[in-house]
Amino acid sequence: MSEPLRVGMVGYAFMGAAHSQAWRSVNHVYDLPMPVRMQAVSGRSASAVAAAADRLGWADSTDDWRTLIGRDDIDLIDICAPGDVHAEIAIAALAAGKHVLCEKPLANSVAEARKMVTAAAAARDSGVRAMCGFNYRRVPAVALMRQMIAAGRLGTIRHVRASYLQDWIVDPEFPLVWRLRREVAGSGALGDIGAHIVDLTQFVTGLSISSVCALTETFVKSRPLPTESAGLSAAASSPEHGEVTVDDAVLFLARLGDGVVGTYEATRFATGRKNGLHVEINGSLGTLVFDFERMNELQFYSLDQPVEEQGFTRILVTEPTHPYMAAWWPPGHLIGYEHTFTHQAHDLVQAIAAGTDPTPSFADALQVQLVLDAVARSAETSSWAVVETFQEYS
Structure with missing residues (x-):
């Protein structure tokens, strides 16, 4: 057996629990x-991260990520922390x-993302690999969708429509958690869930x-400050309020490729x-x-069928010949959200062992970041914005 990959x-x-x-x-x-x-996990509180290590299956824990990076018995660092520390770590x-x-x-x-791409490119010369975790790429139905489009089953692409709809902060008394603070999260629905549909449609x-x-909107301008025990509950908040500094919703029109038009919507309301x-x-x-809420299915309409037989066909993506499915259960037995992260881990380990570049790379993720930046600029100026290119980082 080969040497282990120590994470x-x-x-x-x-996200740490999912990973x-x-x-x-x-x-x-x-x-x-x-x-x-699973060598070690780090977090800010020594007691809390020790309890998490025991619960999640990690052999050791530390309250300092720098200590984690400095350990000789760690080969890969998996970053599931908030966005404000991604670049530094x-x-x-x-x-x-x-x-x-x-x-x-x-x-x-974008500035932070560029530095990360530059660091990844330098490390690559020494055989060190870097990947960004867009897990929805690893949904078997999404991977099949990509294969069918690449095979020309849709002909010339004309329209792209994408939405990501959640409602977890509808309650105005929901606390001001880190995802609602620009200095920690970077943006709101735009980066949190909008990034997923940008990456997925391009993929x-x-x-x-x-x-x-684009346009953005923040519906609830201030929220109760969270208590130390605040989770995803409005009950875990204090009487004192703070300002919400991110978007609650974003909508934008887009141009893709040559003559392709798109509509995008991301909201947590x-x-x-x-x-x-x-x-x-x-x-x-x-x-x-x-539709992720029917994640084991695709709907396919084909003009190749006779007129009297045309209509949307439901493809149940559970056959062993479908992407990723051979590792799981007999046809018709469904998989779920957590499996996408297992597929992601598999693909990364395979790439590291083969000495090849995993996808999406940091450069791929920078391209998504440039789209997010253009959306933010467009919303601010109420005008069209061009997405910057980055060939020099490819």
Whole structure:
């Protein structure tokens, strides 16, 4: 058996728990070229991170991410911390010769993202790999969608429609958690969930967004400050209020490729919508539709069928010939959200073992960051904004 890939993770909340589930399961699901070892996790509170390590399956814990990076028994740093520390941690880890997996969005600004891309490029010369965690790419139905579009099943792409609808901050008494503070999160719905649909639509179509026209809105301007125990509950807040400094919702028009138009919407105020990620791609020969709340399915309309037989066909993406599905259950047995992170871990380990570049790379994630930046600029000026290109970082 080859030497293990020893993982250290920074952060242990929602996303840290999802990544931990993946690292726990990937050895059991796949015959990996190198086994994964969950070596240590770091967080700000020594007692809380120790409890999280025990709960999530990590062998050790520390309250200092710098200590984690400095350890000789760590090969890969998995960054699940808020966006304001992504750049500092990733750059330090790459300089120390550690592979890096960093959650999306890559950073809180284009400037930070550029520095991370530069650091990843320098580390790559020494065999060190870096990847950004856009997990929805690893939904089997999304991967199949990409394959079908690349095979020409939709003909010439004309329309891209994407929305990501949530409602977890509809209550105005929900506390002012870090995701609602620009200095920590960078942006609101735009970076948190808008980044996902930007990446996903570009991934499945192979097209890049070139210009945007956007608007943003913050519906609740101030919120109760969270208590030390605040989670996703309005009850865990104090009487004192603070300013919400991020967007609650963003909508924008986009141009992609040559003559392709798109509409995008991301909001955390769509009452009744819990995790409503929806993508529709219209082409000259047909349409494909993905809805995350039916994540094991695609809807496919094809003009190749006789007129009397035309209509949307439901494709149940559970066959062993479908992307990723051979590792799981017999046809018809569904998988869920957590499996996307296992697929992500598998793909990263395979790339590291093979000495190849994992995707999405930091450069791919920078391109998404440039789209987010253009959206923010457009919303501020109420005009079209061009997405900056970055060939020199490719």
